[in-house]
Amino acid sequence: MSCRFRTVPEQREENRAPQILTLSCPSSISLNCKVLKGPEFLNYSMKPVKNMGSFRYVINHGIPHDILSNMVDVGRQFFELPFEEKAKYMSADMHEPVRYGTSFNQNKDGVFCWRDFLKLMCHPLSDDVLPHWPSSPPDFRSAVVSHSRQTKNLYLKLMKAILESLGMVGTTDHEDEDHDDDDDVLKQFEDGSQLMVINCYPPCPEPDLTLGMPPHSDYGFLTLLLQDNTSQGLQIQYEGKWVMMEPLPNSFVVNIGDHLEIFSNGRYKSVLHRVLVNSSRSRISVASLHTLPFDSTVRPSPKLINEENPRRYKDTDFSSFLEYISSCEPKKKNFLESRKLT
Numbered sequence: 001m002s003c004r005f006r007t008v009p010e011q012r013e014e015n016r017a018p019q020i021l022t023l024s025c026p027s028s029i030s031l032n033c034k035v036l037k038g039p040e041f042l043n044y045s046m047k048p049v050k051n052m053g054s055f056r057y058v059i060n061h062g063i064p065h066d067i068l069s070n071m072v073d074v075g076r077q078f079f080e081l082p083f084e085e086k087a088k089y090m091s092a093d094m095h096e097p098v099r100y101g102t103s104f105n106q107n108k109d110g111v112f113c114w115r116d117f118l119k120l121m122c123h124p125l126s127d128d129v130l131p132h133w134p135s136s137p138p139d140f141r142s143a144v145v146s147h148s149r150q151t152k153n154l155y156l157k158l159m160k161a162i163l164e165s166l167g168m169v170g171t172t173d174h175e176d177e178d179h180d181d182d183d184d185v186l187k188q189f190e191d192g193s194q195l196m197v198i199n200c201y202p203p204c205p206e207p208d209l210t211l212g213m214p215p216h217s218d219y220g221f222l223t224l225l226l227q228d229n230t231s232q233g234l235q236i237q238y239e240g241k242w243v244m245m246e247p248l249p250n251s252f253v254v255n256i257g258d259h260l261e262i263f264s265n266g267r268y269k270s271v272l273h274r275v276l277v278n279s280s281r282s283r284i285s286v287a288s289l290h291t292l293p294f295d296s297t298v299r300p301s302p303k304l305i306n307e308e309n310p311r312r313y314k315d316t317d318f319s320s321f322l323e324y325i326s327s328c329e330p331k332k333k334n335f336l337e338s339r340k341l342t
C-alpha cells in the first residue's frame, strides 16, 4: 500500500483558504482534499470518518513559516547541547512542568526506545515557570512561546469545526442565532491545557532493531504535530498496516487523541501511531498536545448520548491517565481500553 499527495494548486499563500488533507487509502483514492471555506472555517463541517485513520495534514493554516522553522531549529539546538546541560531538566516526576528524558516511559519501559524528549507545559504557563525553561539556545523560550500560541489558535479552529460536525455548536453562517451556549462549550477548550513535546531521534546504527516510539495513541483531544522537513519516521496504523506519514513542508499532522474519542462517545477514533528511526540523520518532531484543563473530567458529551447511542466510555481525568502509565508499561491503546464500558 502506498499513499500519494494530491497536488495543492499553486496560489499565493495569503489568498488560499485553509485546507485539510485527509489521508485516504488505498492509493487508488489518493488523498482527499477538503477545502475549508474562509479563514474562520465558515460553513465547514468535518465529518467523522468511519473506519479510517483519523490522521490529517493541515496546510495553509496561516502560521508564518519562520515560526515553524525556528521551533524546529531551537529544538535541534537544544538536543545538540552537552548532556550535562540537558540533564538539568531530567526528572522522573511526570508532573514536572519542564522535563527532559529518554525512551517512551522511562520508568516502565522494558526496552528503551531510540528517542530523547523535552516536555514543556505551555498552558497553563505561570510566570514562575518560564524562567525554568532552557535558556540555551538564547531564542529557545521566545520560539516555543510563539509556536505554542499559534498552535493553540489553530487547535481552537479545528475543535470548532469538529464540534460543528458533532452538532454541538451552531455553524457560523447563522449569525443571527443566539450563540451563548456555543460560547460556553468553546470556553472550556480555550481554557484547556497544552503540552509541547519536542522529540529527537538520533541516528541509530541498527534502525531495524528498535523504534523511536512504540505504537500508542495520544491522550488528549488533538495533537498538532510538526515534523522536520527532511526525515520521515511517523507511521499510522490503517487497516492493520503501517502507513508512513511523509513530511509535508509547513504542514501539521493532526492526530486525534483518546479524550476526543471519549468525548465524542466513539464517533471520532484516536489513532495508533509509532515512530521508526534511521541510520543517517537525527529527526526532530514537535507535538503540541491539547486537552481540557488538567483538573477536568473527560466524559462522553451528554448531547451525544441517547437510547440508540448509549454511553460507551467511563469518566476519566488526566491524573488517572498519569497513574495508569506510572503503574504499567504502556501498550498500544490500553489506557483507552480501560475506559471502555463494553
Ligand SMILES: O=C(O)CCC(=O)C(=O)O
Binding pocket: 197, 199, 213, 218, 225, 227, 233, 234, 273, 275, 284, 285, 287
Ligand atoms: O515523532 C513523531 O512523528 C511522533 C511523536 C509522537 O507520536 C508523540 O510525541 O506523541
Ligand SMILES: [Fe+2]
Binding pocket: 216, 217, 218, 273
Ligand atoms: Fe504520539
